[in-house]
Amino acid sequence: xxxxxxxxxxxxxxxxxxxxxxxxxxxxxxxxxxxxxxxxxxxxxxxxxxxxxxxxxxxxxxxxxxxxxxxxxxxxxxxxxxxxxxxxxxxxxxxxxxxxxxxxxxxxxxxxxxxxxxxxxxxxxxxxxxxxxxxxxxxxxxxxxxxxxxxxxxxxxxxxxxxxxxxxxxxxxxxxxxxxxxxxxxxxxxxxxxxxxxxxxxxxxxxxxxxxxxxxxxxxxxxxxxxxxxxxxxxxxxxxxxxxxxxxxxxxxxxxxxxxxxxxxxxxxxxxxxxxxxxxxxxxxxxxxxxxxxxxxxxxxxxxxxxxxxxxxxxxxxxxxxxxxxxxxxxxxxxxxxxxxxxxxxxxxxxxxxxxxxxxxxxxxxxxxxxxxxxxxxxxxxxxxxxxxxxxxxxxxxxxxxxxxxxxxxxxxxxxxxxxxxxxxxxxxxxxxxxxxxxxxxxxxxxx
Numbered sequence: 001x002x003x004x005x006x007x008x009x010x011x012x013x014x015x016x017x018x019x020x021x022x023x024x025x026x027x028x029x030x031x032x033x034x035x036x037x038x039x040x041x042x043x044x045x046x047x048x049x050x051x052x053x054x055x056x057x058x059x060x061x062x063x064x065x066x067x068x069x070x071x072x073x074x075x076x077x078x079x080x081x082x083x084x085x086x087x088x089x090x091x092x093x094x095x096x097x098x099x100x101x102x103x104x105x106x107x108x109x110x111x112x113x114x115x116x117x118x119x120x121x122x123x124x125x126x127x128x129x130x131x132x133x134x135x136x137x138x139x140x141x142x143x144x145x146x147x148x149x150x151x152x153x154x155x156x157x158x159x160x161x162x163x164x165x166x167x168x169x170x171x172x173x174x175x176x177x178x179x180x181x182x183x184x185x186x187x188x189x190x191x192x193x194x195x196x197x198x199x200x201x202x203x204x205x206x207x208x209x210x211x212x213x214x215x216x217x218x219x220x221x222x223x224x225x226x227x228x229x230x231x232x233x234x235x236x237x238x239x240x241x242x243x244x245x246x247x248x249x250x251x252x253x254x255x256x257x258x259x260x261x262x263x264x265x266x267x268x269x270x271x272x273x274x275x276x277x278x279x280x281x282x283x284x285x286x287x288x289x290x291x292x293x294x295x296x297x298x299x300x301x302x303x304x305x306x307x308x309x310x311x312x313x314x315x316x317x318x319x320x321x322x323x324x325x326x327x328x329x330x331x332x333x334x335x336x337x338x339x340x341x342x343x344x345x346x347x348x349x350x351x352x353x354x355x356x357x358x359x360x361x362x363x364x365x366x367x368x369x370x371x372x373x374x375x376x377x378x379x380x381x382x383x384x385x386x387x388x389x390x391x392x393x394x395x396x397x398x399x400x401x402x403x404x405x406x407x408x409x410x411x412x413x414x415x416x417x418x419x420x421x422x423x424x425x426x427x428x429x430x431x432x433x434x435x436x437x438x439x440x441x442x443x444x445x446x447x448x
Contacts, residue, residue, distance in 0.1 A: 013128050017067060021060045022123055028053045029116050032108070043103040050098070050111065057115075058087060064127075073130055081144060082122065085172075109386070116359075116382075142275045142291075147171060150242070150276060154289055157241055158282065161234075162211045166282040173279035175269035177353065178286045178367035179204040182228070183260040184235055185268075188243070188252040197252060198292040199239050200260075200268065203231070207285025228314055232257070242289075259317045268292065286367070326351040327443055328368070332361040332387065333376040333405060338428065342374065345432050346439065358382025362390060365397055372442070374426070377406040377417055385420050403442070 012019045032049045061083040068076045094111045101107035142150070151168050158164040186199045205223050208231050218227055236254065243252065260268075268290075276291040329350045331342045339354040346352050355364050359382050361375070373391075377384040384404055391397045401423040406413065417425050424442065426435055 011123050013123070013131050015067070015130065018060075018064055018127065018130075021056075021063065022119070022127075025053070025056055025060060025119060028056060029112055029119075032112055046098075046103045046108050050095075050108075053115070054091065057119075061087065068130065071130075075129065079130075082172075086122075116380075147276060147278075150289075151278060153242060153245055154278065154280070157238060158280070158287070161238065161241075162282075164211070164282040164284060166280045166287065168278055169281050170279040171277070173277040173288050173290070175266055176364065176367055177262060178202075178279075179206065179369075181205065181262065182208065182223070182231070183262060183265040184232065185256075185258040185260055186236065186239055186254055187256040189255040190252050196255070196293065198268075198272075200265065200288075200290040200292070201235050201239070202265070202286075202288035202290070203235075204285035204287070207282060207287055210284040223318065225311075225314055225318060228259075228318060229310070232314075259314070261320075327372065328353065328370040329439070330355065330361065330364055330370040330373045332356075332358065332373060332379075332384075334379045335376075338376070338405070341432070342435075345436050349440070358384070358387040361387050365391065365400065369397070370400065372439070373400060373402045374405055374439075375402050375422075377404045377425075388420055388422060401442075401446075403439075 011022060028049075032046075032053065065076065065080060065083070068079060073079070094115070098107050098111055151171065155166055155168070158166045182203045182205060184201045184203070186201075188197045188199070189195070208223060208227060209218065209221060212231050212234055213221075213223075213227055216227060216230060218224070236257075272292045274290050274292050276289065278289045280287045280289070327350050329346055330353045331339055331346075332355050333339050333342070334356050336356070339356065343352045343354055353364060353368070353370065355361050358379055361373070361382075364370075365373070373387075375384045375387055388402055388404075391400055391402065404417050404420075404422045404425040405428055406417055406425055407428045408414075414425065424438075426438060430438075
């Protein structure tokens with residue numbers, strides 16, 4: 001692979017000791033990426049290189065935490081938690097994959113791509129927050145031991161109530177879309193007290209069909225009014241079971257419930273900081289349990305469900321979900337300008353998702369299979385050819401159409417792009433209307 005990390009000025013946070021260590025980690029990753037294929041076949045060479053990277057990364061975490069202690073950085077514990085997650089969860093999982101694959105070149109490249117993606121994202125968000133230029137996304141979280149206890153409780157309830165052997169795959173779920181979802185919001189309060197708790201449950205539709213639907217004997221394999229209403233009441237009981245374990249909120253009563261569109265759900269995550277944000281894989285579908293407290297959103301929330309309007313609102317919600325189905329387009333580009341431009345260009349007719357890297361693209365495809373991927377051919381670390389190769393290697397994703405986005409239109413570059421057998425390519429310098437027309441024509445051709 002020709003992947004490499006390109007150091008950009010925006011990666012500098014203005015703290016010399018941290019910036020120098022970031023650059024050193026970038027160089028180590030680049031040296032590993034640059035190993036010749038023969039060297040990558042040497043298990044020992046890869047083991048030594050990865051061990052060297054790991055040692056430097058963990059030393060950097062310790063040094064960074066010491067610096068934050070010296071300046072009395074307020075979000076030190078949050079930063080420590082993220083470092084610990086990388087050290088104790090992500091790295092061991094990647095190392096197991098390396099062992100399982102016997103350090104194959106593909107597994108080594110995957111290890112490097114994921115580490116590089118984490119390093120870039122962490123640098124541009126959490127590390128930059130140290131300087132005060134950005135705010136950490138994961139502030140005001142519940143204490144770690146309480147989140148751990150809640151995870152254990154939710155896993156136990158899923159097992160007891162639905163016979164689901166679930167596992168937590170993220171305790172920092174950021175509101176990404178997965179599959180066809182149902183977004184259910186419950187608000188709990190206590191008399192005239194202004195303090196409120198918002199609980200948002202996200203169900204992949206097939207999870208409801210595979211659990212409550214089976215209990216009810218639903219044979220259509222489709223979410224209907226009866227099933228969604230049953231899911232509402234079951235979800236209320238589930239949340240009540242969770243709350244019963246917390247004496248401080250036992251006296252709270254439900255004051256409002258809503259079925260949200262995905263756009264309304266996204267707004268929650270753009271405007272509020274969750275205190276708990278768990279994403280679980282149940283093998284029957286994904287499930288997310290999110291807690292936002294103590295304040296309610298002031299706008300953008302769906303119609304409150306009351307006794308006299310519940311039937312009509314649920315019916316309306318299902319009807320609008322069906323009417324609002326648009327082809328899903330995933331735009332993958334490391335340029336924010338390109339991503340936002342494509343979103344504005346396509347969002348009227350398509351459901352557009354945006355990611356900035358190849359690693360994020362694989363995660364997005366896994367969570368919510370798109371109808372078309374518009375893929376930047378030239379990206380650092382995990383480029384378009386690597387993403388296409390990974391998609392083609394998985395039977396579940398091999399049929400996803402991919403159109404490359406490229407800024408090079410010379411015959412040699414076009415020949416190189418087409419040799420990878422994408423479903424097409426688009427030149428970035430085309431006029432916006434021409435790009436939209438070509439995408440419209442592509443979907444029209446698929447449907448005829």
